[in-house]
Amino acid sequence: MKSEFVFIALPASALIAPSAFAVQYLNVEQAQKAIFPGKSFTAAPVKLTSVQRKAIEQASAVRVLHDEQRVWRVGGGGWFIVDEVVGKHDFITYAVGLNTDGSVKQIEIMDYRETYGGQIRDQKWRAQFVGKTSKSTLKLDSDIKNISGATLSCRHITDGVKRLLAFYEIALKH
Amino acid sequence: MRSRSSIEIHRCRPLLGTFVEIAASGTNPAGLERGIAAAFASVEKVHCLMSYHDPRSDVSRLNREAFPKSVIVHPWTWRVLEAAQQFAQESDGVFDITMARLLASRGYLPRREYRPHNAATWRDIFLRKNCRIFFRRPVIVDLGGIAKGFAVDRAIEVLKDNGVVAGMVNAGGDLRTFGQASQLIHVRHPAEPTRFAGAVRLRERAMATSGIYFERRKHRRNYVGPLLDGRTGRFGRKLISVSVAAAECIVADALTKIVFSLREKAAGLLVRYHADALLLERDGTPSWMFRSSCDTRARTPFD
Numbered sequence: 001m002k003s004e005f006v007f008i009a010l011p012a013s014a015l016i017a018p019s020a021f022a023v024q025y026l027n028v029e030q031a032q033k034a035i036f037p038g039k040s041f042t043a044a045p046v047k048l049t050s051v052q053r054k055a056i057e058q059a060s061a062v063r064v065l066h067d068e069q070r071v072w073r074v075g076g077g078g079w080f081i082v083d084e085v086v087g088k089h090d091f092i093t094y095a096v097g098l099n100t101d102g103s104v105k106q107i108e109i110m111d112y113r114e115t116y117g118g119q120i121r122d123q124k125w126r127a128q129f130v131g132k133t134s135k136s137t138l139k140l141d142s143d144i145k146n147i148s149g150a151t152l153s154c155r156h157i158t159d160g161v162k163r164l165l166a167f168y169e170i171a172l173k174h
Numbered sequence: 175m176r177s178r179s180s181i182e183i184h185r186c187r188p189l190l191g192t193f194v195e196i197a198a199s200g201t202n203p204a205g206l207e208r209g210i211a212a213a214f215a216s217v218e219k220v221h222c223l224m225s226y227h228d229p230r231s232d233v234s235r236l237n238r239e240a241f242p243k244s245v246i247v248h249p250w251t252w253r254v255l256e257a258a259q260q261f262a263q264e265s266d267g268v269f270d271i272t273m274a275r276l277l278a279s280r281g282y283l284p285r286r287e288y289r290p291h292n293a294a295t296w297r298d299i300f301l302r303k304n305c306r307i308f309f310r311r312p313v314i315v316d317l318g319g320i321a322k323g324f325a326v327d328r329a330i331e332v333l334k335d336n337g338v339v340a341g342m343v344n345a346g347g348d349l350r351t352f353g354q355a356s357q358l359i360h361v362r363h364p365a366e367p368t369r370f371a372g373a374v375r376l377r378e379r380a381m382a383t384s385g386i387y388f389e390r391r392k393h394r395r396n397y398v399g400p401l402l403d404g405r406t407g408r409f410g411r412k413l414i415s416v417s418v419a420a421a422e423c424i425v426a427d428a429l430t431k432i433v434f435s436l437r438e439k440a441a442g443l444l445v446r447y448h449a450d451a452l453l454l455e456r457d458g459t460p461s462w463m464f465r466s467s468c469d470t471r472a473r474t475p476f477d
Binding site for chain 1: 185186188193342348349374415419458463465
């Protein structure tokens, strides 16, 4: 079977318009199921004190941007945490499952958004995504599903997980 | 009507230093979830074996110990090293996994305690029987230019073994699709990487793209990126991107680096691997497009 390798150039207008790429993989409930299948979850959000916040920053060498952390206690042991990281070009919501001993069980990306040109640092720009369903988020670039080309590194996620492990030690483990 | 409608499941995890996305479609949601979990497990295994950063990986053990003694590696690591050596030979050293020493010297990789010989090349690596590897002089290797492609191929294999009929694995832009339908793959703009220059249609095929856009940094008044020519040790400077399509992702992954340096001179190698190439200039327009036959029984580095 032959298939022709053809490059389809995008119209110039697509290049001029500011671009944003966004995908929703999982909502909270789906992420819970993906990491801890068949388990029950009890919401246990944590509000950090300034002392805890400083301790986490010191232990992880990563800045804490939010005092509130979305945490769920998992039936039968373990924790489910939803967190977000902001990079120069990316804004990512992800979920981390921790085993009973505080080790990482699994990491799942929930929402991935990238853009170029500074919008990501703008709270308002980010706010437009909050609470969006998969359909409305994908409207941004509905035909763009697969991208070839070096993606951003996942360094911000690595730092985020480091911060969450310190958060576990300081605010969850009793 | 007894046929059930097909659903598609999409997952993404941070692995191999990037974002690995796996999509699978079929009629049985539980089966798809199982297939995706198993596929991620195989990518994770490649990550653990071939990470430059993890001190317990095969790659770290090689860099610490393969000179002056030898090191036994996992058969997967062996296969990737074997393929890397083959591409090195066929490109006359343009593709060279020992150029990690230059990447480390420029800060693209951590330096660690390694003291590589400053003239070390791929010719200093020896693959012996039973997955034993030996370095003739101090060498550091980095499989960053080929392991992602290998991981994608393993994940595709696992999806198929789990009865998934169509899917896609994308490891930070190195991707492979399978199934009846063709898929539209957008290619990033070489100078503005969160925009797209265009798209390519792929069916049962892999594609990888290399460019220096996200990782370039300033060095002596010029921006350079982590792509370099193993023969000269020169870093890539131009804001171009190279995409290569081939049957296997490991081939596409390695060939992009070779085409990045050799451009049109890589045509012979592309023909040998039944690969296609697309070179995008800084303004996003294609300056070179090479099509070879799309015979799916293309030669692989493991033949």
